[in-house]
Amino acid sequence: DKQRSILIESASRFPPPQGVKISYGTSGFRADASILSSTVFRVGILAALRSIQTQSVIGLMITASHNQVSDNGIKIADPSGGMLTQDWEPFADSIANAANPEDLVLLINEFIKKEHIPFGGVQSAEIFLGRDTRPSGESLLEAAKQGISSIVGAIATDMGILTTPQLHWMVRSKNKGTKVFESSYFEQLSDSFRCLMDLIPREDTNISKIVESLIVDGANGVGGEKLEELKKSVKSLVIEVRNSGKEGEGILNERVGADFVQKEKFAPLGFSEDDAGIRCASLDGDADRLVYFYILPNSNKKINLVDGDKILSLFALFIKQQLSVLNKEEDTDRPIKLGVVQTAYANGASTDYLKNLGLEVVFTPTGVKYLHEKAAEYDIGIYFEANGHGTILFSEHFISWLERRTNELASTFEGSEQHKAALRLLAISSLINQAVGDALSGLLLVEAILLYNGWSIQRWNELYQDLPSRQLKVKVADRNAVTTANAETVVVKPSGLQEAINIEVAKFPQGRSFIRPSGTEDVIRVYAEASSQEAADNLAKSVAEHVH
Ligand code: NG1
Ligand code: ZN
Numbered sequence: 001d002k003q004r005s006i007l008i009e010s011a012s013r014f015p016p017p018q019g020v021k022i023s024y025g026t027s028g029f030r031a032d033a034s035i036l037s038s039t040v041f042r043v044g045i046l047a048a049l050r051s052i053q054t055q056s057v058i059g060l061m062i063t064a065s066h067n068q069v070s071d072n073g074i075k076i077a078d079p080s081g082g083m084l085t086q087d088w089e090p091f092a093d094s095i096a097n098a099a100n101p102e103d104l105v106l107l108i109n110e111f112i113k114k115e116h117i118p119f120g121g122v123q124s125a126e127i128f129l130g131r132d133t134r135p136s137g138e139s140l141l142e143a144a145k146q147g148i149s150s151i152v153g154a155i156a157t158d159m160g161i162l163t164t165p166q167l168h169w170m171v172r173s174k175n176k177g178t179k180v181f182e183s184s185y186f187e188q189l190s191d192s193f194r195c196l197m198d199l200i201p202r203e204d205t206n207i208s209k210i211v212e213s214l215i216v217d218g219a220n221g222v223g224g225e226k227l228e229e230l231k232k233s234v235k236s237l238v239i240e241v242r243n244s245g246k247e248g249e250g251i252l253n254e255r256v257g258a259d260f261v262q263k264e265k266f267a268p269l270g271f272s273e274d275d276a277g278i279r280c281a282s283l284d285g286d287a288d289r290l291v292y293f294y295i296l297p298n299s300n301k302k303i304n305l306v307d308g309d310k311i312l313s314l315f316a317l318f319i320k321q322q323l324s325v326l327n328k329e330e331d332t333d334r335p336i337k338l339g340v341v342q343t344a345y346a347n348g349a350s351t352d353y354l355k356n357l358g359l360e361v362v363f364t365p366t367g368v369k370y371l372h373e374k375a376a377e378y379d380i381g382i383y384f385e386a387n388g389h390g391t392i393l394f395s396e397h398f399i400s401w402l403e404r405r406t407n408e409l410a411s412t413f414e415g416s417e418q419h420k421a422a423l424r425l426l427a428i429s430s431l432i433n434q435a436v437g438d439a440l441s442g443l444l445l446v447e448a449i450l451l452y453n454g455w456s457i458q459r460w461n462e463l464y465q466d467l468p469s470r471q472l473k474v475k476v477a478d479r480n481a482v483t484t485a486n487a488e489t490v491v492v493k494p495s496g497l498q499e500a501i502n503i504e505v506a507k508f509p510q511g512r513s514f515i516r517p518s519g520t521e522d523v524i525r526v527y528a529e530a531s532s533q534e535a536a537d538n539l540a541k542s543v544a545e546h547v548h
Contacts, residue, residue, distance in 0.1 A: 003120070003152050004105055007045075010150040011101035014041040014143060024092045026367040026519025027083065030064050030073035033136035037143040042095045043074050044127070044147020045108065048154035050088065051125035053117045054079045059171035061164050062131035062140050063286040066219075066259035067520070069252040072136045074144070075164065077128075081172025081435025083369040125154035128174070130167030132222045132286045133245055133252065137161075163222050163287035165438030172435040189441055190233035192431035196448040197236055199420050199427070213238040214447065215280045217268045219257030220250045223287030223439055230440055237447055242270040258284040258291045258388050258439070262308075263471055267293070267301040279457040281446075283439040289388040290439035292446065294457050306461050309342070309350035311446060312384035313463050315392060316340055316359055318449045319380060319428070325421040326405070336398065339378035341371045344489050344514050345386040348529055353464040363487040367519060368437060389437040394429040402426055467510060468533040470540035472526040474547045479517035479524055482547075488516045500546045508535045513543045 017035040029039050043060065051058040059077030067073070076084035076092070084092070091111050098104040112119045127148050131137035141158065148156040159170060162182070170180045178184075216239060218224020224244030231239050243249055243256045249270075250256060256268040261282040267275070268282060276297040283290060292306035316338075323336055340354050340361045354361050364370035368389055375381025375391075379398035384390030394402075402425055409419040431448075433441045450460060476482075483493045491498040491514075505511040513528040524547050528540035 006150050006152070007105050007108070008101045010146055011041070011104050013146070014038040016097070016099065022096050024089045024096070027065070027369070028061075028073055028075035029092075029096060030067060030071060030520050032070060033064075033072035033134065033140065034070075036072055036074070036136075036140060039096045040074050040140045040143040041147040042098070042104065043076065043092065044144040044156070045151055046088070046092055046095060047076055047127045047144075048125045048148050048151035049108070049112065049117055049119070050076070050078070050084070051127060051154065052119060052123050052151075053115060057126045057128055057171055057174045059128045059130065059167050060144055061162075061167045061286070062129070062134075062137050062144065063164055064132075064134065065164070065286045065288070065520075066253055066257055066284040068254070069134060070136075072134050072140055074140070077168045077171045077435070079171070079175045081168040081175075082372055083436070086369065123153040125151065127154065127156050128159050128167060128171055128180075129156055130159045130162035130164070130170075132164075133161060133225070161222055161225075163226055163438070163440065165288050165433050165436050165440070166226070168435035169433055169438070186230055186233060188430060189230060189444060192427045193234055193444045193448060194236075195427040196424060196431065196445075197451070199424050200452050212279070213240050215240045215242060215271070215275060215278055216443070217242055217256055217258075217261070217270065217280065217282040218244045219268075219283050219285050220245050220252045220254070221257070221283070221285040221287065223283035223285075226287065227283070227440060227443075230444075234444065237444075243268060253285045256282075258282045258289040261293055261303070262291050262305060262387050265303055265305050267295050267303050271295060271301065273298070273301065277458075279450075281443055283443075284388070287439040288437045289385075290437075290442045290446075291388040292457060292460075294461075304461055305466075306457060307347070307466075308384040308386045308388040308390055309347050309466075310461065310463060311388065311442065312340065312342070312382055312390060313350055313353055314446060314449055314460060316354060316382050317357065317463070318452070319382070319392070319425070320357060320359065322421040322424050323380075325417050326425070337379045339375065339381045341374045341381060341383035343371065343385055344487055344516075345527055346384075347386060347466045347469060348510070348512060349464045349467045350386075363489075365484075365488045366516065372436070384437075388439070388442075391434070391437045391442070392428065392432045393434060394425075399426075399429060402429075467529045467531070468536040469527065469529045470533075470536040471528075472540045472544050473518070473521070473523040474526060474544050475522065476524050476547065479522055482515065482517050482524055484514075484516050489514050491515060497546060501543055504539060504542045504546070508539050511535070511539055513539050515543065515547060 016038040047058045056079035061075045064071040064073040145156045148154045174180045220243045276295045281292045293303040343366050371383035375383040375393045381393045406422040508530040510531040526544045530536040
């Protein structure tokens with residue numbers, strides 16, 4: 001039939017690379033950009049099918065985040081704005097690796113049957129496309145468009161160069177029936193930020209002390225550019241953007257960006273000793289990660305890192321405080337469930353701190369899809385990876401309760417502390433991206449809370465003291481030879497390896513170590529924590545030796 005011949009014809013224009021098996025990892029497909037066209041083309045087909053199945057708009061983001069500039073990748077946003085549902089991942093894997101157009105069509109037909117996709121009648125599908133600033137983005141965008149248009153009735157809407165969280169936000173908003181322009185994204189962020197500013201107690205004189213400039217490392221990527229844009233509408237903050245991605249400033253992710261800063265614990269290019277002590281932040285290549293840091297004086301640009309765990313802790317503490325003001329009267333029909341989600345990479349000191357606050361802390365494997373899913377089980381679920389990817393989810397049920405409560409308070413106790421706490425929580429729910437971790441919205445919330453508390457970055461950093469840690473990566477022939485359990489804290493295969501790790505860990509006070517195959521790079525990652533930096537380094541090194 002017609003559909004079949006269109007597919008065969010267009011697929012033959014995107015032959016898969018020979019001898020490479022590509023897999024849907026921690027967050028979509030990633031590889032050297034030169035081998036990705038066929039994958040991106042096929043993901044275009046998948047997105048169209050998903051759109052037909054869900055009768056909603058689906059998003060495709062072309063980015064390789066913090067990877068080097070020659071890599072690229074593609075992530076799929078589901079109707080809610082979250083990551084593609086996990087039951088479709090095996091299909092993504094199999095169509096990406098289909099050897100020829102005939103096999104591809106066969107797989108697609110099987111899948112349509114299996115998932116009962118209402119295919120073949122009068123059908124429509126819409127896919128929003130976004131990409132970061134990588135030079136390979138343009139031709140991959142074209143491949144995605146061709147994949148989409150090879151499904152009858154499917155249309156692609158190019159949203160342009162965006163951060164990953166902007167694209168996810170647009171998909172979510174579109175499916176909720178609200179505005180999707182980039183300007184509406186900026187408006188929502190700046191309006192809710194201003195609302196939080198207006199709710200800061202006026203008599204507080206501490207505020208002026210920390211209204212010093214913030215310096216942001218844009219990783220030479222899309223985030224820097226977008227932050228320049230956002231800046232214009234948040235006049236109360238003084239933000240200086242460096243590594244903003246402008247011509248000639250430097251190379252994407254090369255010794256800059258959140259991943260570099262977090263893993264190396266070293267200031268990015270473009271920063272110097274002159275910046276010592278100043279509050280600095282760093283975004284990653286697609287602006288879904290955020291870390292803060294300050295440069296230590298006379299240290300050769302060593303930094304104190306204020307990572308995702310500490311952002312999480314700042315958020316959790318503030319929300320807990322607002323909730324306890326709101327709940328003073330014990331007049332709620334049921335207790336509000338506030339939960340915190342971390343991974344094994346969370347610094348042990350952060351977990352202790354959060355538990356001491358009386359919070360419920362749970363763990364999932366690495367990868368936002370797992371954290372997000374878990375956090376969605378709470379009224380307010382806060383999740384963060386140590387690397388700075390995270391957000392705060394508010395359940396719809398809780399939001400409608402909060403809206404009702406705010407209205408009640410407005411008519412009975414207008415301007416009371418309780419009323420203000422309710423308004424703050426509402427403002428946070430609209431400031432912080434509900435679809436996915438977002439460095440720009442996260443940054444505004446951090447700044448708002450620091451201003452509210454009258455805290456410097458140094459004061460914030462003192463919430464608790466990180467245990468020294470070390471991360472290493474080990475290149476291996478087949479990273480999938482390692483399998484893990486218990487949120488990746490225990491090695492299952494190869495046998496004997498976990499016992500060897502246990503023996504190493506036992507040699508170090510406060511020692512903790514685990515290994516796992518990376519989902520985005522061809523390596524095994526090693527993590528170690530111990531009571532001193534030297535001990536953490538040694539533990540990581542000795543565990544890594546068992547991996548080789
Ligand atoms: P992998 O390569 O699977 O470790 C990395 C990060 C994840 C996540 C993804 C997606 C670490 C240790 N891992 O995944 O947390 O952010 O990239 O960007 O930071
Ligand atoms: Zn990223």
